[in-house]
Amino acid sequence: xxxxxxxxxxxxxxxxxxxxxxxxxxxxxxxxxxxxxxxxxxxxxxxxxxxxxxxxxxxxxxxxxxxxxxxxxxxxxxxxxxxxxxxxxxxxxxxxxxxxxxxxxxxxxxxxxxxxxxxxxxxxxxxxxxxxxxxxxxxxxxxxxxxxxxxxxxxxxxxxxxxxxxxxxxxxxxxxxxxxxxxxxxxxxxx
Ligand code: AMP
Numbered sequence: 215x216x217x218x219x220x221x222x223x224x225x226x227x228x229x230x231x232x233x234x235x236x237x238x239x240x241x242x243x244x245x246x247x248x249x250x251x252x253x254x255x256x257x258x259x260x261x262x263x264x265x266x267x268x269x270x271x272x273x274x275x276x277x278x279x280x281x282x283x284x285x286x287x288x289x290x291x292x293x294x295x296x297x298x299x300x301x302x303x304x305x306x307x308x309x310x311x312x313x314x315x316x317x318x319x320x321x322x323x324x325x326x327x328x329x330x331x332x333x334x335x336x337x338x339x340x341x342x343x344x345x346x347x348x349x350x351x352x353x354x355x356x357x358x359x360x361x362x363x364x365x366x367x368x369x370x371x372x373x374x375x376x377x378x379x380x381x382x383x384x385x386x387x388x389x390x391x392x393x394x395x396x397x398x399x400x401x402x403x404x405x
Pocket of ligand 1: 229251252253255272273274276277278279280281284303304305306307311354363
Protein backbone atom coordinates (compact mmCIF):
# COMPACT_ATOMS: atom_id res chain seq x y z
CA UNK A 215 0.00 0.00 0.00
CA UNK A 216 1.45 3.42 -0.84
CA UNK A 217 2.15 5.66 2.12
CA UNK A 218 -0.61 8.25 2.31
CA UNK A 219 0.83 11.71 1.80
CA UNK A 220 -1.32 13.14 4.58
CA UNK A 221 -1.84 11.55 7.95
CA UNK A 222 -3.06 13.24 11.13
CA UNK A 223 -3.34 11.38 14.42
CA UNK A 224 -4.20 12.99 17.73
CA UNK A 225 -3.25 11.21 20.95
CA UNK A 226 -5.70 11.92 23.76
CA UNK A 227 -5.45 10.83 27.35
CA UNK A 228 -4.74 12.12 30.84
CA UNK A 229 -1.28 13.19 31.99
CA UNK A 230 0.79 10.11 32.76
CA UNK A 231 -1.14 7.79 30.42
CA UNK A 232 1.93 7.19 28.25
CA UNK A 233 0.96 9.30 25.24
CA UNK A 234 4.46 10.65 24.66
CA UNK A 235 6.17 7.26 24.67
CA UNK A 236 3.59 5.56 22.48
CA UNK A 237 3.30 8.49 20.08
CA UNK A 238 7.08 8.54 19.71
CA UNK A 239 7.22 4.88 18.70
CA UNK A 240 4.30 5.15 16.31
CA UNK A 241 5.86 8.21 14.71
CA UNK A 242 9.22 6.48 14.24
CA UNK A 243 7.72 3.30 12.83
CA UNK A 244 5.27 5.01 10.51
CA UNK A 245 7.38 7.89 9.29
CA UNK A 246 5.31 10.56 11.01
CA UNK A 247 6.44 13.65 12.87
CA UNK A 248 5.49 13.70 16.54
CA UNK A 249 4.51 17.17 17.62
CA UNK A 250 4.54 17.43 21.41
CA UNK A 251 3.53 20.87 22.59
CA UNK A 252 4.91 20.07 26.06
CA UNK A 253 8.35 19.37 24.53
CA UNK A 254 8.18 22.51 22.41
CA UNK A 255 7.28 24.63 25.44
CA UNK A 256 9.98 23.04 27.63
CA UNK A 257 12.52 23.85 24.93
CA UNK A 258 11.41 27.49 25.01
CA UNK A 259 11.67 27.53 28.81
CA UNK A 260 15.21 26.07 28.64
CA UNK A 261 16.28 28.63 26.06
CA UNK A 262 14.70 31.48 28.00
CA UNK A 263 12.75 32.79 25.00
CA UNK A 264 9.91 35.29 25.63
CA UNK A 265 7.44 32.45 25.08
CA UNK A 266 9.33 30.32 27.59
CA UNK A 267 9.35 33.11 30.13
CA UNK A 268 5.57 33.38 29.82
CA UNK A 269 4.87 29.64 29.77
CA UNK A 270 7.33 28.42 32.43
CA UNK A 271 5.50 29.62 35.56
CA UNK A 272 2.16 28.26 34.31
CA UNK A 273 3.68 24.86 33.48
CA UNK A 274 5.30 24.66 36.89
CA UNK A 275 1.85 25.06 38.46
CA UNK A 276 0.23 22.51 36.15
CA UNK A 277 -1.93 25.18 34.47
CA UNK A 278 -2.46 25.45 30.74
CA UNK A 279 -0.61 27.98 28.62
CA UNK A 280 -3.03 30.36 26.76
CA UNK A 281 -4.69 28.91 23.66
CA UNK A 282 -3.50 31.64 21.30
CA UNK A 283 0.14 30.85 22.07
CA UNK A 284 -0.31 27.17 21.32
CA UNK A 285 -2.27 27.80 18.18
CA UNK A 286 0.52 30.06 16.92
CA UNK A 287 3.12 27.41 17.71
CA UNK A 288 1.20 24.73 15.80
CA UNK A 289 0.42 27.01 12.87
CA UNK A 290 4.13 27.75 12.44
CA UNK A 291 5.09 24.10 12.72
CA UNK A 292 2.61 22.92 10.10
CA UNK A 293 3.30 25.80 7.73
CA UNK A 294 6.85 24.53 7.20
CA UNK A 295 5.80 20.99 6.26
CA UNK A 296 5.47 19.78 2.66
CA UNK A 297 3.15 16.90 3.47
CA UNK A 298 1.24 16.82 6.73
CA UNK A 299 2.16 13.50 8.38
CA UNK A 300 1.92 14.17 12.09
CA UNK A 301 1.02 12.78 15.48
CA UNK A 302 -0.08 15.36 18.01
CA UNK A 303 0.85 14.64 21.61
CA UNK A 304 -0.60 17.03 24.17
CA UNK A 305 -2.43 19.17 21.62
CA UNK A 306 -5.23 20.12 21.37
CA UNK A 307 -6.06 20.39 25.05
CA UNK A 308 -9.09 22.69 24.98
CA UNK A 309 -12.12 23.10 22.74
CA UNK A 310 -10.85 26.39 21.27
CA UNK A 311 -7.58 24.66 20.35
CA UNK A 312 -9.48 21.78 18.75
CA UNK A 313 -11.63 24.16 16.71
CA UNK A 314 -8.60 26.15 15.57
CA UNK A 315 -6.83 22.95 14.60
CA UNK A 316 -9.83 22.00 12.47
CA UNK A 317 -9.63 25.33 10.67
CA UNK A 318 -5.92 24.92 10.11
CA UNK A 319 -6.21 21.34 8.84
CA UNK A 320 -9.06 22.37 6.57
CA UNK A 321 -6.82 25.05 5.05
CA UNK A 322 -4.11 22.46 4.54
CA UNK A 323 -6.50 19.84 3.16
CA UNK A 324 -5.41 17.29 5.80
CA UNK A 325 -8.32 15.96 7.83
CA UNK A 326 -7.85 14.06 11.11
CA UNK A 327 -7.54 10.31 10.55
CA UNK A 328 -7.96 9.00 14.08
CA UNK A 329 -7.91 9.98 17.74
CA UNK A 330 -6.54 7.19 19.94
CA UNK A 331 -7.58 7.71 23.57
CA UNK A 332 -5.28 6.07 26.12
CA UNK A 333 -7.29 5.06 29.18
CA UNK A 334 -5.60 4.49 32.54
CA UNK A 335 -7.30 4.54 35.96
CA UNK A 336 -6.77 7.74 37.94
CA UNK A 337 -4.98 6.11 40.85
CA UNK A 338 -2.27 4.72 38.56
CA UNK A 339 -1.66 8.03 36.83
CA UNK A 340 -0.28 9.95 39.80
CA UNK A 341 2.02 7.04 40.70
CA UNK A 342 3.33 6.91 37.12
CA UNK A 343 4.04 10.63 37.08
CA UNK A 344 5.82 10.58 40.43
CA UNK A 345 7.90 7.63 39.20
CA UNK A 346 8.71 9.44 35.95
CA UNK A 347 9.69 12.50 38.01
CA UNK A 348 12.66 10.58 39.43
CA UNK A 349 14.37 10.78 36.04
CA UNK A 350 12.47 13.29 33.88
CA UNK A 351 13.88 16.42 35.50
CA UNK A 352 10.44 17.98 35.01
CA UNK A 353 9.40 20.34 37.78
CA UNK A 354 5.73 19.45 37.17
CA UNK A 355 6.21 15.71 37.75
CA UNK A 356 5.42 15.96 41.47
CA UNK A 357 2.42 14.60 43.29
CA UNK A 358 0.86 18.00 43.98
CA UNK A 359 1.28 19.32 40.45
CA UNK A 360 0.19 15.99 38.97
CA UNK A 361 -3.11 16.35 40.83
CA UNK A 362 -3.60 19.83 39.44
CA UNK A 363 -2.82 18.59 35.91
CA UNK A 364 -5.35 15.81 36.35
CA UNK A 365 -7.97 18.33 37.40
CA UNK A 366 -7.16 20.59 34.45
CA UNK A 367 -7.46 17.55 32.17
CA UNK A 368 -10.92 16.74 33.53
CA UNK A 369 -12.20 20.27 33.13
CA UNK A 370 -10.60 21.39 29.90
CA UNK A 371 -9.43 18.40 27.89
CA UNK A 372 -11.99 15.68 28.56
CA UNK A 373 -14.67 17.58 26.58
CA UNK A 374 -12.56 16.84 23.51
CA UNK A 375 -13.49 13.18 23.82
CA UNK A 376 -17.11 14.07 23.05
CA UNK A 377 -16.03 16.50 20.35
CA UNK A 378 -14.14 13.83 18.41
CA UNK A 379 -16.52 10.98 19.37
CA UNK A 380 -19.36 12.85 17.71
CA UNK A 381 -17.45 12.42 14.45
CA UNK A 382 -16.61 8.78 15.12
CA UNK A 383 -12.89 9.48 15.35
CA UNK A 384 -12.09 8.29 18.88
CA UNK A 385 -10.44 4.86 19.33
CA UNK A 386 -10.49 3.71 22.94
CA UNK A 387 -7.28 1.98 23.97
CA UNK A 388 -6.63 0.28 27.30
CA UNK A 389 -3.43 1.95 28.51
CA UNK A 390 -2.72 -0.52 31.32
CA UNK A 391 0.01 -3.06 30.60
CA UNK A 392 3.54 -3.18 29.23
CA UNK A 393 4.67 -0.65 26.63
CA UNK A 394 4.56 -3.37 23.97
CA UNK A 395 1.08 -4.52 24.94
CA UNK A 396 -0.30 -1.01 24.80
CA UNK A 397 1.48 -0.33 21.52
CA UNK A 398 -0.05 -3.48 20.01
CA UNK A 399 -3.51 -2.29 21.05
CA UNK A 400 -2.90 1.09 19.47
CA UNK A 401 -1.94 -0.50 16.15
CA UNK A 402 -5.05 -2.66 16.33
CA UNK A 403 -7.24 0.35 17.09
CA UNK A 404 -5.83 2.30 14.16
CA UNK A 405 -6.52 -0.40 11.58
P1 AMP B 1 2.80 17.83 28.65
O1 AMP B 1 4.25 17.57 28.40
O2 AMP B 1 1.94 17.55 27.46
O3 AMP B 1 2.31 17.11 29.89
O4 AMP B 1 2.65 19.39 28.94
C1 AMP B 1 3.30 19.98 30.04
C2 AMP B 1 2.71 21.36 30.31
O5 AMP B 1 2.88 22.20 29.16
C3 AMP B 1 1.22 21.38 30.57
O6 AMP B 1 0.90 21.08 31.92
C4 AMP B 1 0.87 22.81 30.18
O7 AMP B 1 1.28 23.71 31.17
C5 AMP B 1 1.75 23.03 28.97
N1 AMP B 1 1.08 22.60 27.71
C6 AMP B 1 1.47 21.59 26.87
N2 AMP B 1 0.63 21.50 25.82
C7 AMP B 1 -0.32 22.45 26.00
C8 AMP B 1 -1.48 22.82 25.28
N3 AMP B 1 -1.84 22.19 24.13
N4 AMP B 1 -2.22 23.86 25.76
C9 AMP B 1 -1.87 24.50 26.88
N5 AMP B 1 -0.81 24.19 27.63
C10 AMP B 1 -0.03 23.16 27.20
